[in-house]
Amino acid sequence: MTQPKTDPRVLRTRKLIMDSFIELSGKKEFKDITIKDITTEAMINRATFYYHFEDIYDLLEKVLSEVLLVNLNYDTYENDELNEEAFVRIFTAITNFQKSLSNRCHRGYEDTIGRIIREQLEIIFYKMMLKQNRMEHDESLKITSVILSWGIYGASVEWKRNGMKVPMEEFIKSAIPFLVSGIDFGSKI
Amino acid sequence: MTQPKTDPRVLRTRKLIMDSFIELSGKKEFKDITIKDITTEAMINRATFYYHFEDIYDLLEKVLSEVLLVNLNYDTYENDELNEEAFVRIFTAITNFQKSLSNRCHRGYEDTIGRIIREQLEIIFYKMMLKQNRMEHDESLKITSVILSWGIYGASVEWKRNGMKVPMEEFIKSAIPFLVSGIDFGSKI
DNA sequence: GGCAATTTGTTGTTTATACAACAGATTGAA
Protein backbone atom coordinates (compact mmCIF):
# COMPACT_ATOMS: atom_id res chain seq x y z
CA MET A 1 0.00 0.00 0.00
CA THR A 2 2.86 2.37 0.80
CA GLN A 3 4.21 3.12 -2.64
CA PRO A 4 7.53 4.98 -2.68
CA LYS A 5 6.09 8.24 -4.04
CA THR A 6 7.40 9.20 -7.46
CA ASP A 7 9.42 12.35 -7.99
CA PRO A 8 7.16 15.33 -8.79
CA ARG A 9 9.45 16.26 -11.66
CA VAL A 10 8.65 12.94 -13.27
CA LEU A 11 4.90 13.36 -12.89
CA ARG A 12 5.09 16.89 -14.26
CA THR A 13 7.17 15.94 -17.28
CA ARG A 14 5.09 12.89 -18.14
CA LYS A 15 1.94 14.96 -17.96
CA LEU A 16 3.46 17.61 -20.21
CA ILE A 17 4.41 14.99 -22.77
CA MET A 18 1.11 13.15 -22.68
CA ASP A 19 -0.97 16.30 -22.83
CA SER A 20 1.06 17.57 -25.75
CA PHE A 21 0.59 14.31 -27.57
CA ILE A 22 -3.16 14.41 -27.04
CA GLU A 23 -3.20 18.02 -28.18
CA LEU A 24 -1.23 17.22 -31.33
CA SER A 25 -3.41 14.20 -32.04
CA GLY A 26 -6.27 16.59 -32.55
CA LYS A 27 -4.37 18.46 -35.25
CA LYS A 28 -2.36 15.83 -37.12
CA GLU A 29 -2.52 12.18 -37.94
CA PHE A 30 -0.55 9.87 -35.72
CA LYS A 31 1.91 8.99 -38.48
CA ASP A 32 2.78 12.66 -38.99
CA ILE A 33 3.58 13.36 -35.36
CA THR A 34 7.29 13.38 -34.62
CA ILE A 35 9.06 13.25 -31.29
CA LYS A 36 10.32 16.76 -31.95
CA ASP A 37 6.73 17.98 -32.41
CA ILE A 38 5.77 16.55 -29.05
CA THR A 39 8.76 17.83 -27.13
CA THR A 40 8.48 21.28 -28.69
CA GLU A 41 4.83 21.51 -27.74
CA ALA A 42 5.65 20.27 -24.24
CA MET A 43 8.64 22.61 -23.99
CA ILE A 44 10.92 19.83 -22.81
CA ASN A 45 14.15 18.55 -24.25
CA ARG A 46 13.95 15.77 -26.79
CA ALA A 47 16.38 13.63 -24.80
CA THR A 48 14.05 13.87 -21.83
CA PHE A 49 11.35 12.16 -23.87
CA TYR A 50 13.52 9.08 -24.16
CA TYR A 51 14.10 9.11 -20.45
CA HIS A 52 10.40 8.38 -19.97
CA PHE A 53 9.27 6.53 -23.08
CA GLU A 54 10.91 3.98 -25.33
CA ASP A 55 9.48 5.49 -28.47
CA ILE A 56 6.29 7.01 -29.81
CA TYR A 57 4.43 3.69 -29.71
CA ASP A 58 5.26 3.33 -26.05
CA LEU A 59 3.84 6.80 -25.52
CA LEU A 60 0.73 5.91 -27.50
CA GLU A 61 0.12 2.86 -25.33
CA LYS A 62 0.51 4.77 -22.12
CA VAL A 63 -1.68 7.63 -23.24
CA LEU A 64 -4.40 5.27 -24.38
CA SER A 65 -4.22 3.34 -21.11
CA GLU A 66 -4.63 6.50 -19.15
CA VAL A 67 -7.45 7.88 -21.27
CA LEU A 68 -9.21 4.55 -20.98
CA LEU A 69 -8.83 4.53 -17.22
CA VAL A 70 -10.40 7.97 -17.05
CA ASN A 71 -13.23 6.78 -19.27
CA LEU A 72 -13.75 3.80 -16.99
CA ASN A 73 -13.78 6.12 -14.02
CA TYR A 74 -11.37 3.87 -12.23
CA ASP A 75 -11.89 5.08 -8.66
CA THR A 76 -15.59 4.41 -8.78
CA TYR A 77 -15.09 0.85 -9.93
CA GLU A 78 -12.65 0.13 -7.14
CA ASN A 79 -15.46 0.49 -4.63
CA ASP A 80 -18.18 -1.08 -6.69
CA GLU A 81 -19.20 -4.67 -6.96
CA LEU A 82 -19.27 -6.60 -10.20
CA ASN A 83 -22.99 -6.67 -10.85
CA GLU A 84 -25.15 -6.09 -13.88
CA GLU A 85 -24.82 -2.35 -13.72
CA ALA A 86 -21.04 -2.53 -13.57
CA PHE A 87 -20.89 -4.74 -16.66
CA VAL A 88 -23.10 -2.39 -18.59
CA ARG A 89 -21.04 0.63 -17.62
CA ILE A 90 -17.74 -1.04 -18.47
CA PHE A 91 -19.03 -2.30 -21.78
CA THR A 92 -20.41 1.12 -22.65
CA ALA A 93 -17.16 2.80 -21.68
CA ILE A 94 -14.87 0.67 -23.80
CA THR A 95 -17.20 0.70 -26.75
CA ASN A 96 -17.43 4.47 -26.70
CA PHE A 97 -13.68 4.62 -26.25
CA GLN A 98 -13.14 2.57 -29.38
CA LYS A 99 -15.65 4.59 -31.35
CA SER A 100 -13.99 7.87 -30.42
CA LEU A 101 -10.58 6.50 -31.38
CA SER A 102 -11.63 5.16 -34.76
CA ASN A 103 -13.09 8.55 -35.58
CA ARG A 104 -9.75 10.06 -34.84
CA CYS A 105 -6.24 9.55 -35.96
CA HIS A 106 -5.03 6.16 -34.90
CA ARG A 107 -5.88 4.13 -37.96
CA GLY A 108 -3.84 0.97 -38.21
CA TYR A 109 -3.44 0.50 -34.49
CA GLU A 110 -6.59 -1.45 -33.76
CA ASP A 111 -4.54 -4.39 -32.50
CA THR A 112 -2.58 -2.22 -30.11
CA ILE A 113 -5.73 -0.53 -28.90
CA GLY A 114 -7.45 -3.86 -28.42
CA ARG A 115 -4.57 -5.19 -26.36
CA ILE A 116 -4.52 -2.08 -24.20
CA ILE A 117 -8.23 -2.30 -23.53
CA ARG A 118 -8.01 -5.94 -22.54
CA GLU A 119 -5.07 -5.33 -20.27
CA GLN A 120 -6.88 -2.59 -18.40
CA LEU A 121 -10.09 -4.57 -18.19
CA GLU A 122 -8.20 -7.51 -16.78
CA ILE A 123 -6.73 -5.39 -14.00
CA ILE A 124 -10.08 -3.89 -13.12
CA PHE A 125 -11.96 -7.18 -13.14
CA TYR A 126 -9.33 -8.80 -10.99
CA LYS A 127 -9.43 -6.07 -8.38
CA MET A 128 -13.20 -6.05 -8.24
CA MET A 129 -13.44 -9.80 -7.87
CA LEU A 130 -10.72 -9.88 -5.26
CA LYS A 131 -12.69 -7.44 -3.17
CA GLN A 132 -15.95 -9.27 -3.69
CA ASN A 133 -14.59 -12.72 -2.89
CA ARG A 134 -12.44 -11.72 0.05
CA MET A 135 -9.66 -14.13 -0.69
CA GLU A 136 -5.94 -13.85 -1.06
CA HIS A 137 -4.24 -13.44 -4.39
CA ASP A 138 -5.86 -16.28 -6.27
CA GLU A 139 -4.75 -17.72 -9.57
CA SER A 140 -8.24 -18.75 -10.55
CA LEU A 141 -9.46 -15.16 -10.19
CA LYS A 142 -6.66 -14.04 -12.50
CA ILE A 143 -7.63 -16.49 -15.17
CA THR A 144 -11.25 -15.50 -14.81
CA SER A 145 -10.24 -11.88 -15.31
CA VAL A 146 -8.45 -12.78 -18.51
CA ILE A 147 -11.48 -14.58 -19.80
CA LEU A 148 -13.81 -11.76 -18.86
CA SER A 149 -11.60 -9.11 -20.43
CA TRP A 150 -11.37 -10.98 -23.70
CA GLY A 151 -15.05 -11.71 -23.58
CA ILE A 152 -16.23 -8.20 -22.97
CA TYR A 153 -13.79 -6.80 -25.49
CA GLY A 154 -14.91 -9.38 -28.04
CA ALA A 155 -18.49 -8.42 -27.41
CA SER A 156 -17.64 -4.83 -28.17
CA VAL A 157 -15.92 -5.76 -31.42
CA GLU A 158 -18.83 -7.97 -32.36
CA TRP A 159 -21.34 -5.21 -31.67
CA LYS A 160 -19.48 -2.90 -34.04
CA ARG A 161 -19.11 -5.67 -36.65
CA ASN A 162 -22.86 -6.24 -36.56
CA GLY A 163 -23.42 -2.65 -37.60
CA MET A 164 -24.39 -1.48 -34.14
CA LYS A 165 -28.00 -2.33 -34.79
CA VAL A 166 -29.04 -3.28 -31.28
CA PRO A 167 -28.60 -0.58 -28.62
CA MET A 168 -25.40 -1.02 -26.64
CA GLU A 169 -27.10 -1.65 -23.30
CA GLU A 170 -29.50 -4.20 -24.65
CA PHE A 171 -26.72 -6.03 -26.46
CA ILE A 172 -24.59 -6.55 -23.38
CA LYS A 173 -27.50 -7.13 -21.02
CA SER A 174 -28.52 -10.24 -22.91
CA ALA A 175 -25.23 -11.87 -21.95
CA ILE A 176 -25.11 -10.70 -18.36
CA PRO A 177 -27.21 -13.32 -16.59
CA PHE A 178 -24.69 -15.96 -17.46
CA LEU A 179 -21.76 -13.73 -16.56
CA VAL A 180 -23.11 -12.83 -13.16
CA SER A 181 -23.94 -16.41 -12.21
CA GLY A 182 -20.43 -17.35 -13.18
CA ILE A 183 -18.92 -14.58 -11.12
CA ASP A 184 -20.98 -15.43 -8.07
CA PHE A 185 -19.80 -19.00 -8.12
CA GLY A 186 -16.70 -18.23 -6.01
CA SER A 187 -18.54 -16.51 -3.21
CA LYS A 188 -21.25 -19.17 -2.94
CA ILE A 189 -19.02 -22.00 -1.79
CA MET B 1 19.89 41.71 -28.86
CA THR B 2 21.06 38.11 -28.62
CA GLN B 3 20.08 37.22 -25.08
CA PRO B 4 21.54 33.95 -23.79
CA LYS B 5 18.18 32.11 -23.65
CA THR B 6 17.08 31.08 -20.18
CA ASP B 7 16.72 27.46 -19.21
CA PRO B 8 13.19 26.22 -19.93
CA ARG B 9 13.06 24.65 -16.50
CA VAL B 10 13.47 28.09 -15.00
CA LEU B 11 10.70 29.60 -17.09
CA ARG B 12 8.42 26.72 -16.25
CA THR B 13 9.05 26.86 -12.52
CA ARG B 14 8.71 30.65 -12.30
CA LYS B 15 5.42 30.48 -14.13
CA LEU B 16 4.17 27.74 -11.82
CA ILE B 17 5.04 29.82 -8.78
CA MET B 18 3.61 33.07 -10.10
CA ASP B 19 0.41 31.49 -11.33
CA SER B 20 -0.07 29.75 -8.02
CA PHE B 21 0.43 33.00 -6.17
CA ILE B 22 -2.12 34.76 -8.34
CA GLU B 23 -4.50 31.88 -7.85
CA LEU B 24 -4.09 31.97 -4.07
CA SER B 25 -4.45 35.75 -4.00
CA GLY B 26 -7.99 35.26 -5.19
CA LYS B 27 -8.80 33.06 -2.21
CA LYS B 28 -6.83 34.51 0.69
CA GLU B 29 -5.45 37.80 1.87
CA PHE B 30 -1.82 38.43 1.13
CA LYS B 31 -0.84 38.26 4.79
CA ASP B 32 -2.32 34.78 5.11
CA ILE B 33 -0.44 33.29 2.17
CA THR B 34 2.59 31.25 3.19
CA ILE B 35 5.47 30.03 1.06
CA LYS B 36 4.31 26.50 1.72
CA ASP B 37 0.87 27.36 0.35
CA ILE B 38 2.41 28.62 -2.84
CA THR B 39 4.81 25.75 -3.36
CA THR B 40 2.15 23.19 -2.58
CA GLU B 41 -0.21 24.74 -5.09
CA ALA B 42 2.62 24.92 -7.64
CA MET B 43 3.70 21.36 -6.85
CA ILE B 44 7.33 22.37 -6.48
CA ASN B 45 9.69 22.01 -3.56
CA ARG B 46 9.82 24.81 -1.03
CA ALA B 47 13.58 25.12 -1.39
CA THR B 48 13.11 25.73 -5.10
CA PHE B 49 11.07 28.82 -4.30
CA TYR B 50 14.11 30.38 -2.64
CA TYR B 51 16.19 29.55 -5.68
CA HIS B 52 14.08 32.01 -7.67
CA PHE B 53 12.80 34.56 -5.17
CA GLU B 54 14.26 36.16 -2.10
CA ASP B 55 11.02 36.03 -0.17
CA ILE B 56 7.31 36.58 -0.63
CA TYR B 57 7.71 40.32 -1.12
CA ASP B 58 10.15 39.71 -3.92
CA LEU B 59 7.58 37.44 -5.50
CA LEU B 60 4.87 40.07 -5.03
CA GLU B 61 6.97 42.65 -6.82
CA LYS B 62 7.73 40.43 -9.75
CA VAL B 63 4.15 39.28 -10.11
CA LEU B 64 2.86 42.82 -10.00
CA SER B 65 5.44 43.94 -12.55
CA GLU B 66 4.39 41.22 -14.88
CA VAL B 67 0.68 41.80 -14.45
CA LEU B 68 1.24 45.50 -15.04
CA LEU B 69 3.22 44.82 -18.20
CA VAL B 70 0.38 42.72 -19.51
CA ASN B 71 -2.05 45.50 -18.67
CA LEU B 72 0.11 47.98 -20.49
CA ASN B 73 0.23 45.67 -23.46
CA TYR B 74 3.95 46.06 -23.63
CA ASP B 75 4.57 44.82 -27.17
CA THR B 76 2.18 47.33 -28.64
CA TYR B 77 3.86 50.23 -26.92
CA GLU B 78 7.25 49.17 -28.18
CA ASN B 79 6.16 50.01 -31.71
CA ASP B 80 4.10 53.05 -30.88
CA GLU B 81 5.09 56.64 -30.64
CA LEU B 82 4.58 58.75 -27.56
CA ASN B 83 1.62 60.85 -28.64
CA GLU B 84 -1.61 61.88 -26.97
CA GLU B 85 -3.27 58.54 -27.51
CA ALA B 86 -0.34 56.71 -25.94
CA PHE B 87 -0.46 58.88 -22.82
CA VAL B 88 -4.15 58.32 -22.43
CA ARG B 89 -3.79 54.58 -22.76
CA ILE B 90 -0.92 54.37 -20.32
CA PHE B 91 -2.68 56.54 -17.79
CA THR B 92 -5.85 54.52 -18.11
CA ALA B 93 -3.93 51.28 -17.76
CA ILE B 94 -2.11 52.13 -14.56
CA THR B 95 -5.16 53.73 -12.99
CA ASN B 96 -7.26 50.67 -13.66
CA PHE B 97 -4.41 48.51 -12.42
CA GLN B 98 -4.36 50.36 -9.13
CA LYS B 99 -8.11 50.23 -8.78
CA SER B 100 -8.18 46.48 -9.31
CA LEU B 101 -5.43 45.99 -6.75
CA SER B 102 -7.00 48.10 -4.04
CA ASN B 103 -10.20 46.11 -4.42
CA ARG B 104 -8.20 42.98 -3.81
CA CYS B 105 -5.88 41.70 -1.23
CA HIS B 106 -2.78 43.81 -1.11
CA ARG B 107 -3.73 46.37 1.50
CA GLY B 108 -0.72 48.01 3.05
CA TYR B 109 1.49 47.69 0.00
CA GLU B 110 0.53 50.90 -1.76
CA ASP B 111 4.13 52.12 -1.58
CA THR B 112 5.49 48.99 -3.12
CA ILE B 113 2.86 49.04 -5.80
CA GLY B 114 3.57 52.68 -6.57
CA ARG B 115 7.28 52.02 -6.93
CA ILE B 116 6.67 49.09 -9.23
CA ILE B 117 4.38 51.12 -11.43
CA ARG B 118 6.88 53.95 -11.71
CA GLU B 119 9.72 51.57 -12.49
CA GLN B 120 7.82 49.98 -15.31
CA LEU B 121 6.60 53.30 -16.67
CA GLU B 122 10.15 54.59 -16.68
CA ILE B 123 11.35 51.67 -18.76
CA ILE B 124 8.53 52.06 -21.23
CA PHE B 125 8.89 55.81 -21.60
CA TYR B 126 12.61 55.51 -22.11
CA LYS B 127 12.26 52.89 -24.82
CA MET B 128 9.59 54.83 -26.64
CA MET B 129 11.53 58.08 -26.56
CA LEU B 130 14.71 56.34 -27.63
CA LYS B 131 12.94 55.04 -30.69
CA GLN B 132 11.30 58.37 -31.43
CA ASN B 133 14.44 60.44 -31.06
CA ARG B 134 16.81 58.10 -32.81
CA MET B 135 19.75 58.82 -30.60
CA GLU B 136 22.16 56.67 -28.69
CA HIS B 137 21.71 55.86 -25.05
CA ASP B 138 21.14 59.35 -23.70
CA GLU B 139 21.20 60.43 -20.09
CA SER B 140 18.75 63.27 -20.62
CA LEU B 141 16.18 60.82 -21.99
CA LYS B 142 16.58 58.71 -18.87
CA ILE B 143 15.95 61.65 -16.59
CA THR B 144 12.96 62.66 -18.66
CA SER B 145 11.60 59.14 -18.28
CA VAL B 146 11.94 59.40 -14.53
CA ILE B 147 10.07 62.69 -14.47
CA LEU B 148 7.33 61.39 -16.74
CA SER B 149 6.88 58.20 -14.73
CA TRP B 150 6.55 60.10 -11.47
CA GLY B 151 4.30 62.65 -13.11
CA ILE B 152 1.90 60.19 -14.67
CA TYR B 153 1.80 58.09 -11.55
CA GLY B 154 1.20 61.16 -9.44
CA ALA B 155 -1.64 62.17 -11.71
CA SER B 156 -3.21 58.79 -11.18
CA VAL B 157 -2.93 59.12 -7.40
CA GLU B 158 -4.35 62.62 -7.56
CA TRP B 159 -7.27 61.53 -9.67
CA LYS B 160 -8.18 58.92 -7.07
CA ARG B 161 -7.65 61.38 -4.22
CA ASN B 162 -10.05 63.83 -5.85
CA GLY B 163 -12.78 61.25 -5.71
CA MET B 164 -12.52 60.31 -9.38
CA LYS B 165 -15.02 63.01 -10.28
CA VAL B 166 -13.72 63.87 -13.73
CA PRO B 167 -13.61 61.02 -16.27
CA MET B 168 -10.17 59.46 -16.51
CA GLU B 169 -9.55 60.41 -20.14
CA GLU B 170 -10.59 63.99 -19.65
CA PHE B 171 -8.43 64.32 -16.57
CA ILE B 172 -5.21 63.27 -18.25
CA LYS B 173 -5.98 64.94 -21.58
CA SER B 174 -5.93 68.33 -19.93
CA ALA B 175 -2.26 67.87 -19.09
CA ILE B 176 -1.17 66.33 -22.35
CA PRO B 177 -0.53 69.41 -24.50
CA PHE B 178 2.27 70.41 -22.20
CA LEU B 179 3.65 66.91 -22.05
CA VAL B 180 3.70 66.39 -25.78
CA SER B 181 5.37 69.70 -26.53
CA GLY B 182 7.97 68.82 -23.98
CA ILE B 183 8.57 65.44 -25.49
CA ASP B 184 8.86 66.78 -29.01
CA PHE B 185 11.53 69.19 -27.92
CA GLY B 186 14.31 66.67 -28.53
CA SER B 187 13.37 65.78 -32.07
CA LYS B 188 12.82 69.37 -33.15
CA ILE B 189 16.45 70.44 -32.83
C1' DG C 1 18.53 4.48 -57.57
C1' DG C 2 20.90 8.33 -55.32
C1' DC C 3 21.34 12.25 -52.56
C1' DA C 4 20.09 15.89 -49.08
C1' DA C 5 17.38 16.79 -45.29
C1' DT C 6 15.09 15.26 -41.49
C1' DT C 7 14.24 12.17 -37.77
C1' DT C 8 15.57 8.77 -34.43
C1' DG C 9 17.87 7.08 -30.50
C1' DT C 10 22.06 7.49 -27.57
C1' DT C 11 25.72 9.44 -24.67
C1' DG C 12 28.43 12.64 -21.51
C1' DT C 13 28.27 16.71 -19.10
C1' DT C 14 26.10 20.68 -16.81
C1' DT C 15 22.42 22.68 -14.31
C1' DA C 16 17.88 22.97 -11.90
C1' DT C 17 14.90 20.76 -8.79
C1' DA C 18 13.73 17.46 -4.97
C1' DC C 19 14.36 16.28 -0.43
C1' DA C 20 15.62 16.01 4.30
C1' DA C 21 17.40 18.23 8.07
C1' DC C 22 18.35 22.26 10.65
C1' DA C 23 18.23 26.70 13.60
C1' DG C 24 15.88 30.68 14.37
C1' DA C 25 11.57 33.51 14.01
C1' DT C 26 6.64 33.96 14.38
C1' DT C 27 2.20 32.64 15.69
C1' DG C 28 -1.52 31.37 18.67
C1' DA C 29 -3.71 29.38 22.44
C1' DA C 30 -3.48 28.01 27.39
Add this chain to the structure above:
DNA sequence: TTCAATCTGTTGTATAAACAACAAATTGCC
Protein backbone atom coordinates in the same frame (compact mmCIF):
# COMPACT_ATOMS: atom_id res chain seq x y z
C1' DT D 1 4.09 34.71 29.88
C1' DT D 2 5.01 30.14 28.26
C1' DC D 3 4.99 26.52 25.32
C1' DA D 4 3.92 23.97 21.11
C1' DA D 5 3.23 24.35 16.51
C1' DT D 6 4.08 26.39 12.40
C1' DC D 7 6.73 29.04 9.24
C1' DT D 8 11.09 30.92 7.35
C1' DG D 9 15.33 30.71 5.21
C1' DT D 10 19.58 27.80 4.44
C1' DT D 11 22.52 23.87 3.35
C1' DG D 12 24.30 19.32 1.39
C1' DT D 13 23.28 15.66 -1.50
C1' DA D 14 20.78 12.88 -4.97
C1' DT D 15 18.42 12.88 -9.19
C1' DA D 16 15.80 14.62 -13.26
C1' DA D 17 16.10 17.63 -17.12
C1' DA D 18 18.73 20.51 -20.49
C1' DC D 19 21.93 20.62 -24.01
C1' DA D 20 25.13 19.54 -27.62
C1' DA D 21 27.00 16.24 -30.44
C1' DC D 22 26.78 12.01 -32.83
C1' DA D 23 25.77 7.77 -35.94
C1' DA D 24 22.23 5.41 -37.99
C1' DA D 25 17.72 5.24 -39.99
C1' DT D 26 14.04 7.27 -42.58
C1' DT D 27 11.92 10.44 -45.62
C1' DG D 28 11.19 12.94 -49.77
C1' DC D 29 12.58 14.66 -54.01
C1' DC D 30 15.29 14.46 -58.57
